[in-house]
Amino acid sequence: MSEAAQTLDGWYVLHDLRTIDWQAWNAASPAEKNAALDELAKLRSDWTAVEERKEGSFAFYSIVGQKADFLLMHLRETLAELNEIENAFNRSAFARYTTKAYSYVSVVELSNYMGAPGVDPMQVPEIAARLKPILPKSKHICFYPMNKKRNLQDNWYMLPMEERKTLMRSHGMIGRGYAGKVKQIISGSVGFDDWEWGVTLFSDDALQFKKLVYEMRFDEVSARYGEFGSFFVGNLLSEEALSRLLPRG
């Protein structure tokens, strides 16, 4: 049996993708719209307060295309908290104007492929911060789930550790070329959801997502072993952008 990579696991992650029920929204009275938006604003201020206490984080983005209208990404210490967040949203007046599009459950993960021997990674402040990240408020987000293949010829899980390390080094080198342009959060979802990882990228320049993902397609880790789910790409929903998307009545 090949040696399993050791993972460091941080905050749990929920990607909650919703579609706006435009018919219901357009039919709502001004008072109903304002009440729904007030409840959304209250939820948002609760999430901001949690983030300010560094007990979790959130991201709120509109999604371009028809797979969903917006994405709420939440990070928390426990799965129970994530469940409370989605249930509080579902109970809100605002949720009446939305339908569920997709969701993804995972946990922020770092693997030991690049770890320095003899160093306890939890004692490295930079690593601890990466496991419990405050999400950047970049202009754009890109989220997709992925697997590493388990085909007869191309089975990531049967490669020796040393070979996986070498391949991941090359993956990391490509990623480093995007330092300062793209921030990645890799979250593991084996045992939690239908794919093995969630990949969430943040950037102020959406084109950098295409450049990075395309460049990685030529790297062996992705070219030979990567399998990908649906891509969701979107724009930051600042309070101003939200008021353009859903104007008050």
Ligand code: VOV
């Ligand atoms: C934005 C840049 C970027 C950078 C710098 C980067 C670096 C690194 C390093 C150093 C490591 C290994 C140690 C760790 O930190 O865990 C990883 C790990 C991982 N990555 Fe990565 N990755 C990036 C970006 C990046 C992208 C764009 C993708 C999607 C691939 C694609 O083709 O669409 C990805 C995937 C992953 C995955 C699924 C893992 C876990 C693999 C496993 O088997 O455990 N990743 N990644």
